[in-house]
Amino acid sequence: MKFSAAAVTLLGLGLILVNLTGFCYGALQVGFYKGKCLTADVETIVAGVVRTRFVTDQTIVAALLRLQFHDCFVKGCDASILLDGTSSEKTAPPNLSVRGYDIIDQAKAAVEKICPGVVSCADIIAIATRDAVSLSGGLKYSVQTGRRDGLISLASNVNLPSPSISVSQSVAAFAQKRLSPTDMVLLLGGHTVGITHCSFIKNRLYNFNNTGKPDPTMDTSLAKALRLRCPQNSNTDNTINLDQNTASSLTVDNSYYKQLLLKKGILQIDQALTLDPSTNATVVSFASGSKFPVQFGNAMVKLGAIEVITDPADRQGEIRRSCRATNKVSI
Known part of the structure; x- marks a missing residue:
């Protein structure tokens, strides 16, 4: 796969992003606090909160990865997804199943006790997600901080890529956020710890593209097993691991890509990555090599830099006292 000059530059910074403090991406900075x-050290406080939850609930890793993605893809990484309100981002259909708000609240409360009015909710999302990734076997990449919290949260702004989107459509959606095709493949690799529901894949199991048959790109034995898990006329919306390797379905590793090569991708976009010539080689590379941990960290850093508010003079941002409401008015 050919990379743009910008993409090659980003990938080449892998070890720098992971090992050096003080590295800047735009106005963000490692070690900002x-x-x-x-x-006290801000990151140590947040890490303690995340570690306590992880001990009893390892699914918090996938929840935080999804929370950060859903926040950053809508008007940038400004914690707008955390704001309560009758028409806030939380109320949009794609966000109704988002979890992890409570752990961000807990981390914010712990930080405010020691360091009030200094640390943004947007930065806590980024720090907490990094810590969760590290606890679940991923690399502890150096998270960048210095974000301010946004003042606007509207359900009408939520326009997230669908799980049935084509690769070309997905590439276009990520490009709008200045993320490369490789970044896209890496961030979808977060599905190594995620789940989905039967309602999102029934078309692949029973009536793919209105053929009345299952998706031919899915492993036949997997399709049979999933039809048992997801009966066609059932009202129960069971969950399914996105990484079908049960030994690593809660571990941030490259198993997701290995499963795709076995035709065991669960979401349509996942399996499509191996079928599209523009992404196949990238999937093969991550499945067979050791590049994933460092490059996943790089992609998360790049995700966390989308349309951030960093200037204290920018009236579009603030440091919230509560992650659920702006300081002046509730959204």
Whole structure:
């Protein structure tokens, strides 16, 4: 697969992003809060909250990855998804099953006790997600901070890529956020710890493209097993692991890509990555090599830099006292 000059530059920064503090992506910076809270380290406080939850609930990893993605893809990484309200982003159909709000609240409360009015909710999302990835076997990439929280959260702004989208459509959607096709394949690799529901894949199991037959690109034994899990006329919407390797379905690793090569991708967009010439080689590379951990961290850093608010003079941003409401008015 050919990369643009920008993509090659980003991939080449892998070890720098992971190992150096003080590295900047735009106005964001690794170690932004160092020295700003005199009695404690912000990232250590957030890490403790995430670790406590992870001990009893490892599914929090997938929840936080999804939370950060859904926040950043709508008007940038400004924690707008956290705001409560009758027409806020939380109320949009794609966000009704988003989880993890409570752990962000807990981390924010812990930080505010020691360092009030300094740390943004948007930065807590990024830090908490990184820590969850690390706890579940992924690389502890250096997270960048310095974001401010947004003031607007509207359900009408939520326009997220569908799981049945084509690869070319997905590439276009990610490109609008200045993310490369490789970034897209990497971020979809977060599905190595995710789940979906039967309602999202029944068309692949029973009536793919209105043929009345299952999707021929799915492994036949998997299709049979999933039809048992997802009966055609059942009202129960069961869950399914997106990584069908049960030994690593809660681990951030490259197993997801290996499953795709076995025709065991669950969502249509997942399996399509192996079928499209523009992404097949990337999938094969991540499935067979050791590049995934570093490059996944790089992609998460790049995701976290989408349309951020960093200037204290920018009236579109603030440091919220509560992650669920703006300081002046509730949204």
